[in-house]
Amino acid sequence: MAAFVIDHKDTQGSVQLTGDLTAIMVPDLQAGLKQLLQKGARNLVFDLANAKMLDSSGMGLLIAAANSLAQMGGKVRVTNVSPDIFRLLQSMRLTLRLNVSGREE
Amino acid sequence: MSPSREHAAISFEQKIQSNPDEVELLSLKVRDVLQANGLSQFCFPIELLARECLANAMNHGNENDPEKSIVLQLRVGRAWIRLLVTDEGPGFAWRKAVQRKTGVVEVDGRGLGIYALYAERFQFNRCGNRITIWIDKKKQTGNGE
Numbered sequence: 001m002a003a004f005v006i007d008h009k010d011t012q013g014s015v016q017l018t019g020d021l022t023a024i025m026v027p028d029l030q031a032g033l034k035q036l037l038q039k040g041a042r043n044l045v046f047d048l049a050n051a052k053m054l055d056s057s058g059m060g061l062l063i064a065a066a067n068s069l070a071q072m073g074g075k076v077r078v079t080n081v082s083p084d085i086f087r088l089l090q091s092m093r094l095t096l097r098l099n100v101s102g103r104e105e
Numbered sequence: 106m107s108p109s110r111e112h113a114a115i116s117f118e119q120k121i122q123s124n125p126d127e128v129e130l131l132s133l134k135v136r137d138v139l140q141a142n143g144l145s146q147f148c149f150p151i152e153l154l155a156r157e158c159l160a161n162a163m164n165h166g167n168e169n170d171p172e173k174s175i176v177l178q179l180r181v182g183r184a185w186i187r188l189l190v191t192d193e194g195p196g197f198a199w200r201k202a203v204q205r206k207t208g209v210v211e212v213d214g215r216g217l218g219i220y221a222l223y224a225e226r227f228q229f230n231r232c233g234n235r236i237t238i239w240i241d242k243k244k245q246t247g248n249g250e
Contacts, residue, residue: 023128023156024125024128052148052149055156056213056215056216059215060215063209063210063212064212067210088153088219088222
């Protein structure tokens with residue numbers, strides 16, 4: 001079973017993670033994102049509300065998506081990240097690049 | 106007390122074959138071991154470090170050869186946590202890798218940055234097929250500054 005749900009309307013796309021964003025799920029998610037871009041999505045929201053873990057492969061996927069969309073005039077937003085994941089992305093200087101926001105209290 | 110002399114309250118070791126499914130299961134096992142021993146506050150950094158070490162061992166060390174194995178050892182003492190990961194590869198040029206800077210648009214190359222972020226100290230053996238990481242528990246819980 002896929003650990004994510006992808007939705008799409010016009011140029012807006014969303015990816016709801018149902019668990020962690022780690023190396024094991026990157027290949028399937030990459031394939032899903034490729035289809036999403038082919039359908040015309042230019043702005044993507046990754047919802048990490050259910051993710052406890054993000055590793056360097058998951059970060060790489062988010063950066064690759066941001067790089068691809070930037071070339072098309074679009075952008076990525078990463079929302080509802082845990083405090084641990086926010087600190088990690090902040091330390092990697094990625095919060096601006098990925099438009100990261102934390103979970104609401 | 107130095108980390109090498111400290112008695113280990115928790116000692117866990119597992120050997121896996123070099124493939125993504127086993128790496129994922131062992132990473133989750135590390136999380137379970139920490140949670141089961143009342144160490145949930147260390148789950149994120151230790152599991153993340155384990156994931157990065159295992160991924161490097163599988164991809165760069167064993168060069169994705171599923172016939173080769175990886176051994177992970179986790180020891181938790183009163184003040185220190187030590188993570189040790191060994192692969193069967195010929196090693197890699199870690200001296201060059203630790204000097205590399207990763208830009209914000211680069212997709213790869215953040216593993217060593219993650220070691221530096223969470224570890225008090227990390228050290229490769231001479232050829233680079235074994236890494237030892239020491240984590241200061243007080244610093245991870247914000248009580249050691």
